[in-house]
Amino acid sequence: RGALGGSGHERERRAAGPGAAALPAQGLPGQPQAQPRLQKAERRRGRGRYGGRKCGRGHKGERQRGNRPRLGFEGGQTPFYLAIPKYGFNEGHSLRRQYQPLSLQRLQYLIDLGRVDPTQPIDLTQLTNARGVTVQPLKRDYGIQLVEEGADIFAAKVNIEVQRASELAIAAIEKNGGVVTTSFYDPRSLEILCKPVVFFLRGKPIPKRMLPPEDLVRYYTDPRNRGYLADPSKVAEARLELAKKYGYVLPDITKDELFKMLSARKDPRQIFFGLAPGWIVNLADKKILKPTDESLLKYYSS
Amino acid sequence: MIRAGAAALRAWSKARGWAALSTAPPAPPAAPEPRREEPPVPPPVPPPVPSPVLRSCRVPVVPPLSPLQAWVGSLRHPEDTLRGLADLHPDVFGVSPRLDILHTVATWQRNYKRISHARVRSRAEVRGGGRKPWRQKGSGRARHGSARSPLWRGGGIAHGPRGPTSYFYMLPMRVRVLGLKVALSAKLMQDELHLVDSLEMPSGDPRYLQELARARRWGHSVLVVDSDEFPENIIAAASGLKSITLIPALGLNVHSLLKHQTLVLTLGAVTFLEQRLLWHESRYSPLVPFSLPHRDPPPPPRAA
Numbered sequence: 145r146g147a148l149g150g151s152g153h154e155r156e157r158r159a160a161g162p163g164a165a166a167l168p169a170q171g172l173p174g175q176p177q178a179q180p181r182l183q184k185a186e187r188r189r190g191r192g193r194y195g196g197r198k199c200g201r202g203h204k205g206e207r208q209r210g211n212r213p214r215l216g217f218e219g220g221q222t223p224f225y226l227a228i229p230k231y232g233f234n235e236g237h238s239l240r241r242q243y244q245p246l247s248l249q250r251l252q253y254l255i256d257l258g259r260v261d262p263t264q265p266i267d268l269t270q271l272t273n274a275r276g277v278t279v280q281p282l283k284r285d286y287g288i289q290l291v292e293e294g295a296d297i298f299a300a301k302v303n304i305e306v307q308r309a310s311e312l313a314i315a316a317i318e319k320n321g322g323v324v325t326t327s328f329y330d331p332r333s334l335e336i337l338c339k340p341v342v343f344f345l346r347g348k349p350i351p352k353r354m355l356p357p358e359d360l361v362r363y364y365t366d367p368r369n370r371g372y373l374a375d376p377s378k379v380a381e382a383r384l385e386l387a388k389k390y391g392y393v394l395p396d397i398t399k400d401e402l403f404k405m406l407s408a409r410k411d412p413r414q415i416f417f418g419l420a421p422g423w424i425v426n427l428a429d430k431k432i433l434k435p436t437d438e439s440l441l442k443y444y445s446s
Numbered sequence: 447m448i449r450a451g452a453a454a455l456r457a458w459s460k461a462r463g464w465a466a467l468s469t470a471p472p473a474p475p476a477a478p479e480p481r482r483e484e485p486p487v488p489p490p491v492p493p494p495v496p497s498p499v500l501r502s503c504r505v506p507v508v509p510p511l512s513p514l515q516a517w518v519g520s521l522r523h524p525e526d527t528l529r530g531l532a533d534l535h536p537d538v539f540g541v542s543p544r545l546d547i548l549h550t551v552a553t554w555q556r557n558y559k560r561i562s563h564a565r566v567r568s569r570a571e572v573r574g575g576g577r578k579p580w581r582q583k584g585s586g587r588a589r590h591g592s593a594r595s596p597l598w599r600g601g602g603i604a605h606g607p608r609g610p611t612s613y614f615y616m617l618p619m620r621v622r623v624l625g626l627k628v629a630l631s632a633k634l635m636q637d638e639l640h641l642v643d644s645l646e647m648p649s650g651d652p653r654y655l656q657e658l659a660r661a662r663r664w665g666h667s668v669l670v671v672d673s674d675e676f677p678e679n680i681i682a683a684a685s686g687l688k689s690i691t692l693i694p695a696l697g698l699n700v701h702s703l704l705k706h707q708t709l710v711l712t713l714g715a716v717t718f719l720e721q722r723l724l725w726h727e728s729r730y731s732p733l734v735p736f737s738l739p740h741r742d743p744p745p746p747p748r749a750a
Contacts, residue, residue, distance in 0.1 A: 256747070257744070257746065257747065258744040258745075258746075258747055259743060259744060272733065273733075273741060274743075275730050275731060275733070275743075339733065339734060341734055341738050341739055341740070342734055342738070345738070427739065
């Protein structure tokens with residue numbers, strides 16, 4: 145009602161809005177001028193549904209009649225996807241083990257924010273709960289690997305357990321007085337390790353962790369990789385050798401106040417710290433059930 | 447002009463006097479006399495005024511934001527509206543008015559429960575139509591294979607609804623949370639939000655509640671939200687009225703907020719909503735559903 149009345153100038157001002165009264169229609173001096181609005185192109189009609197007339201299908205032929213050949217067909221010429229010879233780039237990709245990288249920078253970031261507690265042994269469970277890494281056991285992930293990015297700024301004393309670790313990453317952690325261990329988790333154990341709550345709700349006993357396959361035994365028995373199946377004395381020698389190689393003084397962790405925590409290690413058949421295979425965890429009643437049958441005890445302790 | 451000059455001269459002499467004209471060096475200031483030892487009289491301290499703020503935010507408000515404030519009343523008397531003030535968290539009650547989010551969430555609320563049972567018979571389901579009506583050639587009529595094709599009267603429908611169809615979809619959790627925040631902020635912005643300390647009423651008479659709503663000019667529809675159990679009186683009063691609805695704070699939703707003109711919150715409901723809605727701003731992504739036991743992220747370390 146009010147918008148229709150008034151002179152043309154007033155109508156323009158009202159249409160522009162309450163805040164536009166101070167701005168001239170040509171724009172402020174010194175500012176780039178806005179382009180005048182062009183005439184809108186005429187809308188294509190043709191009536192009917194889907195655009196009308198030919199409905200965007202073109203004129204006659206296979207296009208309009210919906211009889212085009214299959215994707216990749218090149219009119220008879222040998223198509224690209226057949227001309228190029230096959231090569232096994234992706235052969236056996238579903239059998240290749242993948243390890244999600246965890247950089248020392250990311251680890252330091254998580255410790256600094258308080259998401260990962262360095263006064264307790266750091267496990268894949270702790271890292272997953274802190275949303276530091278995302279591991280997908282169903283996508284052929286076999287765990288995490290320590291990567292050197294951030295080795296120069298890393299300054300935390302941790303007891304960390306990963307599945308693979310590069311030499312420089314091991315050196316960076318041991319230089320700060322920490323302990324690295326590489327251990328193997330088969331896919332079933334890995335899934336349990338990453339999502340413990342979901343597993344406990346199933347009500348099944350914790351299974352034994354399987355030993356590594358043939359091609360990984362050599363890796364996990366090598367003290368240079370800090371493998372969990374290696375000889376502890378040889379691991380101590382390897383720590384000294386690495387310190388000599390990279391030129392830092394290896395701190396003596398036996399005199400450390402957190403020595404008990406730093407030397408905590410899992411049994412090769414154990415998945416969780418403090419829980420043995422064969423036990424059932426009841427979250428609802430907050431109880432742990434342990435097997436008493438001899439055959440079960442014998443099986444789970446083998 | 448002479449009078450002005452005389453006035454100026456008078457003003458000058460009052461200020462500095464003839465001593466300013468003298469060229470002699472200024473006399474040294476006289477040494478202060480030794481004061482008698484007297485205890486200094488402290489200025490009178492006014493008695494402490496009780497703070498009008500009845501409720502402050504449990505969740506800390508990060509600067510530069512500062513809490514919004516609203517008056518707190520009660521339902522014990524129609525004129526008991528100014529008992530005190532309450533602090534409201536700006537990230538819940540002071541977010542920008544995202545009307546598109548309100549529209550999205552309200553549409554989702556309408557549609558996600560919808561199951562359309564419309565179903566029509568296709569040519570295969572209509573009774574009959576197995577035999578070719580007449581021979582292919584020579585009869586002079588158009589060629590047909592079945593008397594129940596979509597072209598025929600009484601035939602099946604070619605592209606009809608093939609229900610039951612579900613229109614279920616979920617919006618991201620944070621969008622739904624933001625929708626609630628925007629709706630609450632809009633209510634506060636438009637002066638349609640009223641706070642009460644509790645829902646205790648002197649009687650369970652619906653007329654009392656209606657009279658109160660009319661006296662306080664609450665509007666034609668009122669939504670009353672409380673976090674705990676409702677007192678009996680207000681349940682009895684509201685059950686007799688169509689325009690006043692009671693819901694627990696867990697049941698608060700954008701559709702109800704838009705449908706009712708006024709929102710009445712208790713202080714307990716405000717605490718509940720602030721805590722629940724602000725948790726989403728700093729939570730971990732759901733590795734497992736939140737109904738299972740989980741651990742929340744630690745608070746960010748304060749800068750030293």
